[in-house]
Amino acid sequence: MxxxxxxxxxxxxxxxxxxxxxxxxxxxxxxxxxxxxxxxxxxxxxxxxxxxxxxxxxxxxxxxxxxxxxxxxxxxxxxxxxxxxxxxxxxxxxxxxxxxxxxxxxxxxxxxxxxxxxxxxxxxxxxxxxxxxxxxxxxxxxxxxxxPPLPEQKEIASVLSSLDDKIDLLHRQNETLEAMAGTRFRKWFVEEVGDDWEEKVITDLFEIRDGTHDSPKQKDAGKPLLTSKHILNNRLDIENAYLISNEDFENVNRRSKVETNDILFSMIGTIGLVYLEQSTEINYCIKNIGLFKTSQNPKWSYYTYLWLKSSVGQEFIHKNRSGSTQEYISLGSLRSIVFSVPHIEVIEEFNVTVKPLFDRLKNNSDQIRTLEKLRDSLLPKLMSDDGEVRVEYDKQRGSK
Known part of the structure; x- marks a missing residue:
């Protein structure tokens, strides 16, 4: 019983x-x-x-x-x-x-x-x-x-907490890696600006688009449709995006397909959240998200990502935001970004120094997703009294 x-x-x-x-x-x-x-x-x-x-x-x-x-x-x-x-x-x-x-x-x-x-x-x-x-x-x-009884509650929470502790550790490692990359960017491109640096309009380097403006119908099965609220710190909240049909997915991607080395940018609500897509398998599409097509010119992926997150990029975002009830930044504003940069050889050298950091970021993010899926699959099973997954505990002492 x-x-x-x-x-x-x-x-x-x-x-x-x-x-x-x-x-x-x-x-x-x-x-x-x-x-x-x-x-x-x-x-x-x-x-x-x-x-x-x-x-x-x-x-x-x-x-x-x-x-x-x-x-x-x-x-x-x-x-x-x-x-x-x-x-x-x-x-x-x-x-x-x-x-x-x-x-x-x-x-x-x-x-x-x-x-x-x-x-x-x-x-x-x-x-x-x-x-x-x-x-x-x-x-x-x-x-x-x-x-369940309190001792069983403690053991269930302990199992799930052990996974969350590992996830938290990886998140903190990613925050450190991001900070290291940001520090290098600041030293190379903000603190030591040269007199001979060029001004480059961002759209001369690659396109900037946005996601669909349509509202495809939600389906029980299909492909995830991400909006600005699904861009989180160092990851995408794909699991909580609603699904659309494969036909709608193809239609959205004709206009705004996300590819490896592209950058996603939250344009509405919490403005300025940035995600660099390093995966080679991309099974989602986007709505009302800024899309920096750095895949067209991958040498600029790390630079653009870190510029958007830097004090210079954040100042630009702050100056160009609009709206009162819900803030937004326009596609025209994003297309007006101007970089002040040295010769391309310096960009290439910078890429060599930060690539190991971004590789570790991706590896950690992949591990986080794996652990989150394990935790989320265990959660409903441990929270059920049907016996599918049960923890052992000492009914007298409240421990294993």
Whole structure:
């Protein structure tokens, strides 16, 4: 007989709402308390350690935001519903999220984190759509769950955490590799600009296009259609893109096919996220994404990628962004980019120095995807009481 017990999700967790201090009061925003928005943790990583903005104690005390503890859980509740992370340290958060903390008599935070990831589809089904999809406190009461005994919860979370720890290590290695490549770019092409360097209009080197403007119908099977929100740090969120028919896939690719050594650029929403496609097997297409066709002139792939991520590129992006409700950067603006560069021989020499870094980045990213697929395949099996995959634990001591 199964020892797993049934509950409503809302019964076994405490739920905290967020808030935003008044942006017009400078003193609310000159502190050191990290303040989360969805953009800070919508990366697929288990832990979030840093935020774009910080608030003061005064801002905390004069708004509805709450302070979550290290290892508490954050979930996005509006717009991009169902992004989930655990906190690497104390943080406050905005009103588009909920803070979650397991009730100790029922569950652990680690287990609830994985349980929430396993129930994201149900959040999406239940979310109440208007202009934006939204989950409310009542949504948590609509979701039925089964909980194993606490010792079994700890072992299940331990198995999944061991995979996430390896994934996190590879992500941190990639961040270091990116920083090393960025440092070399800055020294070669920003700090030591020569008087004899040429100005090159980017479209004289290769084309810049964008993805389809059409809206192909979603299918149960087919090819992934990526939008700007699927460009993450050093990777693409292909698994959460919706699928389109093979016929629509071919139609999109007539205009904006992604090839090896091309660069993807987020043009809408969170502007300026960049991804260099190093794979030789590309089975997705794009919508409303900037496409730098550096495959037409591969000598410029590393330079262009690092320029877009550099202080020079970020300043260009900031100056050329438009929109109020939703920010964007136009294709015309991207086509107006001008590089100040030395002779091509210097570019080729630079490529030799950074290629090993990008090779390691790709290898790590491939490993991350493999580990994520393993974790995601294990997740629903471990979260089920049907016995397909079970962990061993000592019922008396709560350990293996």
């Amino acid at each position: 199964s020892e797993w017990k049934g509950y409503k999700l809302g019964e076994v967790i405490d739920i905290f709402g967020g808030g935003t201090p008044k942006t017009s009061v400078f003193e609310y925003w000159d502190g050191s308390i990290p303040w989360l928005s969805v953009a800070d943790f919508n990366s697929g990583k288990k832990f979030v350690f840093s935020t774009e903005k910080c608030i003061s104690e005064l801002g905390l005390n004069n708004s509805s935001t709450k302070l979550l503890n290290k290892n508490d859980i954050i979930i996005s509740a509006r717009g991009t519903v169902g992004a989930i992370a655990m906190l690497g340290k104390q943080m406050a958060f905005n009103q588009s999220c909920y803070g979650i903390r397991a009730k100790r008599e029922f569950a652990t935070n680690d287990y609830i984190y994985y349980l929430l990831k396993d129930t994201v589809d149900r959040f999406l089904q239940i979310s109440h759509g208007g202009v934006f999809d939204t989950i409310t406190r009542d949504t948590f009461q609509e979701i039925d769950i089964l909980l």
